[in-house]
Amino acid sequence: MSSPLALDVADLSKKYGDRMALSHANFEVPMGSICGFVGPNGSGKTTTIRMLLGLISPTTGSGHVLGESITEPEKYLPNVGAMIEGPAFYPALTGAQNLTVLAKLGGFDTNGIQGLLDLVDLGDRGNSKYKTYSLGMKQRLGIAAALLPKPKLLVLDEPTNGLDPAGIQEIRNLLRKLADVGTTVFVSSHLLSEIEMISDHLVMLRLGKVIFSGKTSELLAKQQPVIVAKPENRNDLDKLVKIAEGAGHSAKIIDESVHVTGAADFSAKLNKAAFEAGIVLESLTPVRASLEDTFFEMTGE
Amino acid sequence: MWNVLRAELTKLRRPSLSLSTFAAVTFVTGLVTSLLFLLVDSPEGNSDRGVRIGREVLALPTGVSLSFSNAAGLLGIVALCIFAAQTAQEYTYGTLRNLLVRQPSRMKILFGKLGSMKLFAIAMVTLSAVLAVSLSYLFAGIKNIPTDAWSTPDARSAVLRTFINVLIATIGYGIFGMILGLLFRSPISAISIGVIWNLIIEGLLSAFVTNIDRYFPGQLLSIVAIGGNDRISYQYALFTSYAFLLGGLAIVALLFKKRDVAN
Numbered sequence: 189m190s191s192p193l194a195l196d197v198a199d200l201s202k203k204y205g206d207r208m209a210l211s212h213a214n215f216e217v218p219m220g221s222i223c224g225f226v227g228p229n230g231s232g233k234t235t236t237i238r239m240l241l242g243l244i245s246p247t248t249g250s251g252h253v254l255g256e257s258i259t260e261p262e263k264y265l266p267n268v269g270a271m272i273e274g275p276a277f278y279p280a281l282t283g284a285q286n287l288t289v290l291a292k293l294g295g296f297d298t299n300g301i302q303g304l305l306d307l308v309d310l311g312d313r314g315n316s317k318y319k320t321y322s323l324g325m326k327q328r329l330g331i332a333a334a335l336l337p338k339p340k341l342l343v344l345d346e347p348t349n350g351l352d353p354a355g356i357q358e359i360r361n362l363l364r365k366l367a368d369v370g371t372t373v374f375v376s377s378h379l380l381s382e383i384e385m386i387s388d389h390l391v392m393l394r395l396g397k398v399i400f401s402g403k404t405s406e407l408l409a410k411q412q413p414v415i416v417a418k419p420e421n422r423n424d425l426d427k428l429v430k431i432a433e434g435a436g437h438s439a440k441i442i443d444e445s446v447h448v449t450g451a452a453d454f455s456a457k458l459n460k461a462a463f464e465a466g467i468v469l470e471s472l473t474p475v476r477a478s479l480e481d482t483f484f485e486m487t488g489e
Numbered sequence: 490m491w492n493v494l495r496a497e498l499t500k501l502r503r504p505s506l507s508l509s510t511f512a513a514v515t516f517v518t519g520l521v522t523s524l525l526f527l528l529v530d531s532p533e534g535n536s537d538r539g540v541r542i543g544r545e546v547l548a549l550p551t552g553v554s555l556s557f558s559n560a561a562g563l564l565g566i567v568a569l570c571i572f573a574a575q576t577a578q579e580y581t582y583g584t585l586r587n588l589l590v591r592q593p594s595r596m597k598i599l600f601g602k603l604g605s606m607k608l609f610a611i612a613m614v615t616l617s618a619v620l621a622v623s624l625s626y627l628f629a630g631i632k633n634i635p636t637d638a639w640s641t642p643d644a645r646s647a648v649l650r651t652f653i654n655v656l657i658a659t660i661g662y663g664i665f666g667m668i669l670g671l672l673f674r675s676p677i678s679a680i681s682i683g684v685i686w687n688l689i690i691e692g693l694l695s696a697f698v699t700n701i702d703r704y705f706p707g708q709l710l711s712i713v714a715i716g717g718n719d720r721i722s723y724q725y726a727l728f729t730s731y732a733f734l735l736g737g738l739a740i741v742a743l744l745f746k747k748r749d750v751a752n
Binding site for chain 1: 492493495496499500503505506578582583584586587588589590591592593594749750751
């Protein structure tokens, strides 16, 4: 039996005038997963998120969030936390007052607000006005607001914008912790290395179309690993290319190294063949394709 | 809707808004009351558009509430600005999307907001009434205007009637501001258009075109505040102004319900 789904969309499209912001999107996100939502600017990520949250209505298609249709957001939004397109709060209110407004609106307990501020490291700045916050602090307040309903599904649009490396790591750890207790996290980000580190599922968009949807590991496994061989003597670069091609692998010279496409176990054979041909290798490194490489290859960006 | 009301009151209670609003109400009421009493003997008049309200009129039971009803137009402009700003700022701050994620029923958001702003308007009008009556006694003493009739049951019922009428007018102006806020989605545009329309366009056209004020909501609301006049009855002013406002509110409510929230 397949695992229950936190999100599923079928043939979902949104058209603004003549422009198709999202075209016939289909994807599923299993409950309890951390799903990265990636794509270049203008690829339709925020449009999709807005439709999932009932802020805009689809032109065609359907979708379900926590098992409920996106045409009835009142049925699932009490269990969804969201930060869309960055934090947005009232500048003249303090961080705590801004959270109080949203807690009262959603009918949530306001007693947990200090705990949430502590969780996002704003415990001692909760009584400062929002307009005095740095970008990173605003971002953290946005995450605290998203956590107000103790959500089953957390939808975050670029949550690490404006955060320093330590802040990014804290958010990464927080999302992991939330996933560990069963919260589904749907996170869009342009920091692909971050997404690669935390997400077990991935939805990739390009020009309003879903070009991949599935497990991150499956996507990365599809990519051929690369062996980077750097000879001590630059004159040996061509010889190395011939050795690799002779063994049935494609190879090309990039900078002062030879990049050979092939399984990691070819490294040992290449090392041996180079030694026998009198080539001294300065380094020999098997490199797994990163999500960023894969992303650029797939999106053609 | 109760949750929306509670949330909105948290925003309206912030000192920067409530104190500045109450300061504006105090200024407006003080100004109108002082002009009414201190210029009572001035040949230039002491009320709206050079109208002269004499000592004998101020000494009547209705005299105690005259300055309060005269201040209604300006109180209405204050309400218009607040209702417009509180509605339109959700678009400019981008906070509307947060509100709709926490309360997906757009009608609950809209009418919860309206309810909270009505409560705010009640506080404004109550402050204005207390100030107007207190200052009327103070200035009547200074100008030797008799106040014996002000403590009669007729005077008390005049104050109550004026309070209700000013409140209806103030809320009416506020609804006009809310309509503009939803329509223009920018506090500056909504407030400037609202103020220019009420203070300049309606005023100018009414001065030059006979009887056109019978069809202007702002002019009609100021007539509601004073309980009607010899040309336009209270009932006509009340029903026509609120017909315009409720019609406008229904249209923008429909737009608000259907429109994508894309900012």
